[in-house]
Amino acid sequence: QVVLVESGGGLVQPGGSLTLSCAASGLTFSAYNMMWYRQAPGKEREMVASITNVGGRTNYADSAKGRFTISRDDSKNTVYLQMNSLKPEDTAVYYCSATWGFRTFRGQGTQVTVSS
Numbered sequence: 001q002v003v004l005v006e007s008g009g010g011l012v013q014p015g016g017s018l019t020l021s022c023a024a025s026g027l028t029f030s031a032y033n034m035m036w037y038r039q040a041p042g043k044e045r046e047m048v049a050s051i052t053n054v055g056g057r058t059n060y061a062d063s064a065k066g067r068f069t070i071s072r073d074d075s076k077n078t079v080y081l082q083m084n085s086l087k088p089e090d091t092a093v094y095y096c097s098a099t100w101g102f103r104t105f106r107g108q109g110t111q112v113t114v115s116s
Contacts (some may be wrong), residue, residue, distance in 0.1 A: 002026040002105045006096055009110030013087055016114070020081040021105055022096030029077040031065045032100045036081045038071060038092035038112075046096070049081060063089075 003106050010019040018038070035050040049070035062111045069082040079096055083098040 001075075002097060002098070004096055004105055004107035005092065006107045006110040008083040009094060009112045010112045011115065013116050014087060014114055016086050017082070017084045018086065018112060020083070020110060020112070021077065022079045022081075024077045024079075024098055024105075027098060027100075027105065029098070030074040033071055034070075034079040035097045036079070036094060037063055037097065038090075038094045039109075040089075040092040046092075051079065053100070068094075083112075086112075088114045091115050 003025050004022055006020060006022045008018060012018050031053055033050065033053050036048045037045055038048050039045045046061060048061050048064050049068055051070045051072050056072065060068060067085045072079045091112060092116050093111050095107055095109045097104055097106045
């Protein structure tokens with residue numbers, strides 16, 4: 001059974017930082033392309049960042065460029081999202097997903113709230 005568990009969310013002031021983690025089990029983690037996406041209340045789901053299985057190539061939404069960094073540690077079956085200079089508009093539930101071919105698995109999400 002594939003399980004993805006996100007952690008690291010919470011309440012942070014504008015300008016602050018958080019690091020999200022997504023621990024995967026039940027799959028060959030290194031084979032999967034990994035993604036972080038988010039969904040705020042009343043808004044559509046938005047891709048935030050992705051990282052490939054081979055080569056670790058990264059891609060970011062314009063809203064995340066220069067502030068967020070995605071990385072992976074295949075030895076720990078974990079993908080990370082370092083978020084700096086957080087803004088109130090970053091408030092959302094953040095999810096990770098793992099994709100290999102036509103297979104995609106998603107976690108349950110972690111809440112990030114940016115507020116003073």
